[in-house]
Amino acid sequence: MHQVCITGIGIVSPIGHDLAAFSANLQLGKSGIRLLDNQPASRSPRVAGVVDLDLSQFYTPSQISLLDRVSLLALIAAKQAVTSANENTLEAAPMLEAGVYLGTGIGGIKSLETAFEEHFLRDGKRIKPLTVVQAMNNAAAGHIAMEFGCHGPSLTFSTACSSSAIAIGEAYRAIKHGYIDCALAGGAEALLTPGTIDAWEALRTLAIPDPVNPGASCKPFSLNRTGLVLAEGAAIIVLESLESARRRNAQILALLSGYGAKTDATHITKPDADGQTAAMRAALADAGLSPSDIGYLNAHGTATLAGDVVETNAVKQVFGDQASLLPVSSTKSMHGHVMGATGAVEFVAAVCAMNNNFLPPTINLVEPDPACDLDYVANTARPVDSLKHVMSNSFAFGGSNACLIASKLV
Amino acid sequence: MSTSDVEALQQKLKEMIAEEFSISIDKLTPDATVESLGIDSLGLIDFMFKVEDELGVDMPDSRTPLLTLADVYAEIAKATPRPIKG
Numbered sequence: 328m329h330q331v332c333i334t335g336i337g338i339v340s341p342i343g344h345d346l347a348a349f350s351a352n353l354q355l356g357k358s359g360i361r362l363l364d365n366q367p368a369s370r371s372p373r374v375a376g377v378v379d380l381d382l383s384q385f386y387t388p389s390q391i392s393l394l395d396r397v398s399l400l401a402l403i404a405a406k407q408a409v410t411s412a413n414e415n416t417l418e419a420a421p422m423l424e425a426g427v428y429l430g431t432g433i434g435g436i437k438s439l440e441t442a443f444e445e446h447f448l449r450d451g452k453r454i455k456p457l458t459v460v461q462a463m464n465n466a467a468a469g470h471i472a473m474e475f476g477c478h479g480p481s482l483t484f485s486t487a488c489s490s491s492a493i494a495i496g497e498a499y500r501a502i503k504h505g506y507i508d509c510a511l512a513g514g515a516e517a518l519l520t521p522g523t524i525d526a527w528e529a530l531r532t533l534a535i536p537d538p539v540n541p542g543a544s545c546k547p548f549s550l551n552r553t554g555l556v557l558a559e560g561a562a563i564i565v566l567e568s569l570e571s572a573r574r575r576n577a578q579i580l581a582l583l584s585g586y587g588a589k590t591d592a593t594h595i596t597k598p599d600a601d602g603q604t605a606a607m608r609a610a611l612a613d614a615g616l617s618p619s620d621i622g623y624l625n626a627h628g629t630a631t632l633a634g635d636v637v638e639t640n641a642v643k644q645v646f647g648d649q650a651s652l653l654p655v656s657s658t659k660s661m662h663g664h665v666m667g668a669t670g671a672v673e674f675v676a677a678v679c680a681m682n683n684n685f686l687p688p689t690i691n692l693v694e695p696d697p698a699c700d701l702d703y704v705a706n707t708a709r710p711v712d713s714l715k716h717v718m719s720n721s722f723a724f725g726g727s728n729a730c731l732i733a734s735k736l737v
Numbered sequence: 738m739s740t741s742d743v744e745a746l747q748q749k750l751k752e753m754i755a756e757e758f759s760i761s762i763d764k765l766t767p768d769a770t771v772e773s774l775g776i777d778s779l780g781l782i783d784f785m786f787k788v789e790d791e792l793g794v795d796m797p798d799s800r801t802p803l804l805t806l807a808d809v810y811a812e813i814a815k816a817t818p819r820p821i822k823g
Binding site for chain 2: 387389392393453455456457460
């Protein structure tokens with residue numbers, strides 16, 4: 328068995344296009360949610376967590392034409408991660424045999440939707456020939472493998488909102504058990520297309536835009552919460568065995584110490600406290616930790632009416648008497664729900680908290696819900712002396728629950 | 738197609754290829770192979786699709802290998818004007 332550590336982090340999110348900006352904005356409680364542009368006049372306004380990044384800074388027009396946005400975002404995050412993993416090291420991270428473990432909910436949906444619109448609505452004779460290779464769920468993983476010459480397993484996990492937490496967890500296991508020595512792991516999502524937003528809206532799960540401050544539309548654990556806010560982004564980390572990281576004198580940002588994956592097997596969308604509890608307990612057992620060892624929990628906290636209460640109850644079941652002492656926050660209040668990438672984004676948020684000694688807030692929490700009665704670090708970040716172990720929850724449609732624990736190397 | 742039409746089409750295609758793939762136009766001789774110009778198969782397929790839109794034509798469904806620019810020009814010359822929808 329090998330210990331597994333994080334040696335590089337890359338992130339492109341609605342609240343920052345690199346790790347430093349992301350961490351700073353988490354601490355500031357800044358919202359990356361805004362009204363969407365170019366919405367049909369017949370529609371009510373919509374909000375989303377948007378990555379306002381000029382992709383032409385990074386890619387030629389030809390590259391932008393060949394890759395879906397999800398792959399472009401994933402590649403930017405992966406490059407940041409590899410660059411940081413190679414900073415001031417004796418040798419570069421071992422990419423040759425590395426695996427690529429990526430999560431995405433809906434892959435290259437923008438390419439697919441655009442092609443189908445052309446085909447069905449405009450009676451186009453042919454579909455854009457690259458539609459298949461842009462839209463396929465494993466496109467981003469394939470491009471990352473090519474970019475860095477990773478010849479280990481290239482795997483794409485699609486378990487809705489827990490996709491990238493599962494991807495990170497499975498990469499961790501592969502390193503822990505000696506199948507690989509290094510992996511690029513995380514997730515990417517770029518689903519802010521008209522059809523996808525309509526489909527989510529039809530499920531009656533999307534937040535109603537806050538009429539005064541659109542940036543405050545996502546209100547996890549608050550009595551006046553109205554639903555989730557869709558977002559796009561990518562977060563990718565370099566995972567490595569501790570031996571490999573030490574051999575090349577790499578920075579060790581954290582240990583990945585525990586992973587639990589459990590399934591509700593009860594309902595396709597309705598969250599289940601028992602399934603969530605099982606995932607958290609499995610992660611704790613894997614890490615060899617007690618609930619009281621955890622200093623911060625990044626909740627799944629989507630701001631749906633049902634989800635926040637069920638998660639609150641699950642946390643109480645796992646943490647018992649300690650639950651009221653545990654700081655729990657939903658950073659989705661700031662960056663939105665990045666779907667297939669959200670587990671990775673939030674795991675990175677938990678690592679930022681641990682490494683910079685602060686508790687990221689749940690912003691927009693002004694009307695407490697009596698059914699959500701934990702310490703949600705309301706509205707402003709809180710400094711802490713030290714965090715040794717942090718946890719991140721990801722619970723998905725389909726009942727796929729995942730929980731990750733990061734620990735400080737002592 | 739008259740000789741002058743063919744030449745005009747080839748000139749237009751050369752300009753499009755030069756721009757799409759950032760290749761100097763004087764390298765685009767008819768006998769230059771697609772591979773030697775650094776154009777990969779997917780990039781070429783995508784380009785042909787753009788040509789259809791740009792010129793308002795439909796190319797026949799074909800599996801002819803397109804090895805040189807002359808092959809590409811010949812394939813595009815087989816295209817027929819896109820019917821106007823009403």
